Amino acid sequence: xxxxxxxxxxxxxxxxxxxxxxxxxxxxxxxxxxxxxxxxxxxxxxxxxxxxxxxxxxxxxxxxxxxxxxxxxxxxxxxxxxxxxxxxxxxxxxxxxxxxxxxxxxxxxxxxxxxxxxxxxxxxxxxxxxxxxxxxxxxxxxxxxxxxxxxxxxxxxxxxxxxxxxxxxxxxxxxxxxxxxxxxxxxxxxxxxxxxxxxxxxxxxxxxxxxxxxxxxxxxxxxxxxxxxxxxxxxxxxxxxxxxxxxxxxxxxxxxxxxxxxxxxxxxxxxxxxxxxxxxxxxxxxxxxxxxxxxxxxxxxxxxxxxxxxxxxxxxxxxxxxxxxxxxxxxxxxxxxxxxxxxxxxxxxxxxxxxxxxxxxxxx
Numbered sequence: 001x002x003x004x005x006x007x008x009x010x011x012x013x014x015x016x017x018x019x020x021x022x023x024x025x026x027x028x029x030x031x032x033x034x035x036x037x038x039x040x041x042x043x044x045x046x047x048x049x050x051x052x053x054x055x056x057x058x059x060x061x062x063x064x065x066x067x068x069x070x071x072x073x074x075x076x077x078x079x080x081x082x083x084x085x086x087x088x089x090x091x092x093x094x095x096x097x098x099x100x101x102x103x104x105x106x107x108x109x110x111x112x113x114x115x116x117x118x119x120x121x122x123x124x125x126x127x128x129x130x131x132x133x134x135x136x137x138x139x140x141x142x143x144x145x146x147x148x149x150x151x152x153x154x155x156x157x158x159x160x161x162x163x164x165x166x167x168x169x170x171x172x173x174x175x176x177x178x179x180x181x182x183x184x185x186x187x188x189x190x191x192x193x194x195x196x197x198x199x200x201x202x203x204x205x206x207x208x209x210x211x212x213x214x215x216x217x218x219x220x221x222x223x224x225x226x227x228x229x230x231x232x233x234x235x236x237x238x239x240x241x242x243x244x245x246x247x248x249x250x251x252x253x254x255x256x257x258x259x260x261x262x263x264x265x266x267x268x269x270x271x272x273x274x275x276x277x278x279x280x281x282x283x284x285x286x287x288x289x290x291x292x293x294x295x296x297x298x299x300x301x302x303x304x305x306x307x308x309x310x311x312x313x314x315x316x317x318x319x320x321x322x323x324x325x326x327x328x329x330x331x332x333x334x335x336x337x338x339x340x341x342x343x344x345x346x347x348x349x350x351x352x353x354x355x356x357x358x359x360x361x362x363x364x
Contacts, residue, residue: 019038023334025075026075027075034079036334042116043089045092048094048117048118050091051103051118052115056334057354058340058341058355059082060344061079065109081111083139084126085132102127102128104123104124106143106298133354137352138319143311147295152293153227160226162185162227167189167190176324185202187200187204216243225245227249240252246289249292252294329349329351329353330353331354
């Protein structure tokens, strides 16, 4: 679809009788619950932008939305945590954006769609000469990693970092960004992803074959790591804590242990993991001289959007300079969202899965 020519002033495109498509989840369940639906074209309200999607990321949070288990999400819902697209209409009161500009945003919900509105304060301008699939990976995966490193753990050159799921989307981002800072990394993954971890500069641990705490201590000469990044959650957090140095910090940012190997959210497993999650007492943390920090990117965006936008802008520059490069595992058309979520849930891919518009759009 041709994009409107940029305008020097705010304007709103004529959207009369236009339609668009989105992936809707009406009832909780597996990937088959994702249905391509034709809907009315949304219109931007005051302070909003309407964008035409060029790339939308697929994340584990989207699977939780589909299963009806994501906080603050009620069904029916459209999943989709991050998006890159072109501005097609501008609401009243919005300044600094033009029709046709490419922007990206962390949305949390609603980006499995051809068109959507977003608050202008979420929007970050994106380069027009870059791959939109790589750009969308910067929004959730790399911004999460950047904030874990710099706003939570505050790592420094020469530190040791333990990265769980090091071959995944956030894991790879953590490995790349750590290398830029001179941070030494140890990455856990399955045996089949050892090469990926080592190519990113990390020391690999096969979590199925070896106890990662013992291996960390062996690698660091019993010193432990200065930071451990744990999206597994549950009782696994205690083991990450046990791998810390005397000054170390665990950053916990997910509960992937609640998902089965087929990618389905298991409420019994989730309850068990929450029950087994360690309860850290302040006096024990004080005497251990260690820390634990919780992180959720949506909460950070809501409370300090300017910091998230600042960090994303830093990452866009690093990407433009060729210092970081997200690995795109697969690009699938929007109507294959169920296939995309199945692949992610099975943990068979390395890198980011991205939804893109279909080549035959529009079809109305």
